[in-house]
Amino acid sequence: MFVLSETPSIANHFIAELRDIDIQKDRMRFRRNMERLGEMLAYEVSKSLTYETAQIQTPLGVSETLLLEQQPVLGTILRAGLPMYQGFVNVFDKAESAFIGAYRGKPNDDYSFDIEMQYTAMPDLEGKVLILIDPMLATGKSVIRTLTSLRTFGKPASVHLVSAIATHEGVSYVQQYFPEAKFWIGALDESLNHKYYIVPGLGDAGDLAFGEKM
Template sequence: MQIHHLSETNSVLNHFLGQIRNVNVHNDSMRFRRNIERIGEIMAYELSKNLHYKEVEIQTPLGTKKTSEIKDQLVLCSILRAGLTLHMGFLNYFDSAQNGFVSAYRHHPNNDDYFDILVEYQAIADINDNYLLLLDPMLATGQSIVAVFNKLMERGTPKEIHIAVIIAAPEGIAYLEKHLPDSCHLWIASIDEKLNEHSYIVPGLGDAGDLAYGNKL
């Protein structure tokens, strides 16, 4: 797996990462959503450097100009519900992309720390021979992304697979490396220290879905 760790180089990305982690601004859900969206825009820009382009000639009011545009057909697929704001950041830059949404969540059958991943709702464009961008803000254990990936592969074979997460734990990265093809690209804004005993990222930022959309039952 090819790993792209974006916060290793200082940029405004780190400024936004600090804000989404800060408990002193967590009560402003609109600011949290906007910062996740802006992080998505920055990640989309960085990822765009790995895409393929074609030369085109455009007409201006005063003449013609040769330039380039994205050649690849992209399919953005986010994992509900936390992935929605990240999805919008990517869609702001890849505005002609096709889209998909999949629900995946931790199911605790015994009401303890053990869980499995349930993948239910799926609405997604054709991924066959296209460029799949799978989006999820948090990479904790990696089980949700792998479960969604396996479901998507039942629909077709993408030309390339890119996974974009904002905050990742080393354990989740290792899990993806073990269960996903070596040809996958993993884009990470920031790598944190570890998972705690409840499989949450430390220091992390809390529950991204709750911070963006309110507490769930």
């Protein structure tokens, strides 16, 4: 598991602004900070991928370099994942994309919930690198529901899970079902409250990026 904030960098400024209750009022800045965090995590993920040697013809000669052996599939959970997904597209600009409509269903009396899933737009995943972007990994239920449903589209060669904020509980829950998945996280928070929201977290990423939903 890679946690970006464990190493001091400018990324901590972006995460701090994402959390800041006053700066959050600027919806455009919230989206941009999520996008920038996505770009930084995309770069970190890129270091773990497979490369092959290529010869590049320049005006003055030939340069040998390493290029991606295979472009990944970038998947995101709508709608909250879109700004961070955009950061990944900025880096992996030749990647295929996948979109998943998954959300928390109506809460029960004890605030537990099921994950509703009503939409998928998915390329063939067989043998490919799948990067699934969900900015808030709280309980891990939406990730489990998504990865389980994606099995009908083929078995990826590897799965990378990306979140701006995650909890130990959510990570552990996903690892029970998908131990092979690799985690790339902006910051790792300690707990969930009684409504299963991350504490201290940052609130509802979808609402902060795009406005409150009915």
